[in-house]
Amino acid sequence: MSNANGTTKKTTAGSRTVRFRIKRQEAHGKPSRWEEFDVPVQSSAEGSGSANVISCLQWIAANPVTVRGEQTTPVTYDSGCLEEVCGSCTMVINGKVRQSCSCLIDEYAPNDGDTITLEPMSKFPVNRDLFVDRSRLFNDLKRINAWVPIDGTYHLGAGPEESPEKQQTRYKLSECMSCGCCLEACPQYTLEDDEDKWEGSFVGAAVISQARYFNLHGTGKELEKKRLDVLSQKGGVSDCGNAQNCVRVCPKEIPLTESIGAMGRSVTVHKIKEFFSGS
Known part of the structure; x- marks a missing residue:
């Protein structure tokens, strides 16, 4: 050289x-x-x-x-x-x-x-x-209650049983490390450096997939309604443009588009139930 x-x-x-x-x-x-x-x-x-x-x-x-x-x-x-x-x-x-x-x-x-x-x-x-500052991503995870609600650290007995099929699905979703690759590649996810704009902006594939992950959990689904309420609002799952860039760049090969589709269906059913129940 x-x-x-x-x-x-x-x-x-x-x-x-x-x-x-x-x-x-x-x-x-x-x-x-x-x-x-x-x-x-x-x-x-x-x-x-x-x-x-x-x-x-x-x-x-x-x-x-x-x-x-x-x-x-x-x-x-x-x-x-x-x-x-x-x-x-x-x-x-x-x-x-x-x-x-x-x-x-x-x-x-x-x-x-x-x-x-x-x-x-x-x-x-x-x-x-x-x-870079990924605070917006972590804030959106808080908005969808990305955790399993357990009151205290004392022994609560055996948890709910899960089928092997659901375990396999949840295991793959659990590999998300909030790296932000899917958000960087998403055309609908844009830079919002003002915290006042975070709530109305698209949450992105990682957050939607984590909502699915916790809704599939036997105890985590206790907060399912709150998660679906957030994802049915502006910036939720309906704002996805289906570019599918997210699933192409995910380092863990998480089925993000599958999660978006599943949560889209869940949000639709949730809103229909709300409409007819008047809640």
Whole structure:
């Protein structure tokens, strides 16, 4: 590989240089800029294990110097488990939203000199650089009562029995980690940085699917009416445009469109019952 001066840049066997082009921003509403970093990466064939985007960001944090030789600040990002469970390291990588901890460099940049572009999610306010504020998502989960109502921690005896079929359905829905991938890909889910607008904006596939998950629970369904009331309002399940982008980008392959359809039917039945009962 040759550098800007035309001289050959040597790399050790099995190693290469990957260029990271990162969108940076001091805070929401502040001007953004692009910075580039060259990161040395070893191939997994060398027995060192494949590098991922997070490990490369850690290298940049220890060596915050751009390709132009300018000293800069370490790139800010969010991460936790580093094994695609917590959902906090979501970002847009080469134009597609996904988890950065499971994004392997050998797959995205297999050759010396390849470039990887990192951007923050566009549907949430930017705290700094690649770290966004997902408070709206968690607020919507609170609105639909995304929990099982249990009064106290004392022993309540055996819970309600569930069929194996329902257990299998609920298990898959339980894998949601509130990462925000489905929301980033959804055309109906738009950036709302004003908390006053949250209640009337579309809640998105993750929240709808979690409402289904808790409604299927033997004890959780005690709050079913409250959840259906929220999803029948503006911003609820009827605001889905059926683009189906959500199910394509879900890292856990949760059947989100199936959940949206199921909750749409439940909301319809719920409103019909309300109409004839006068409640």
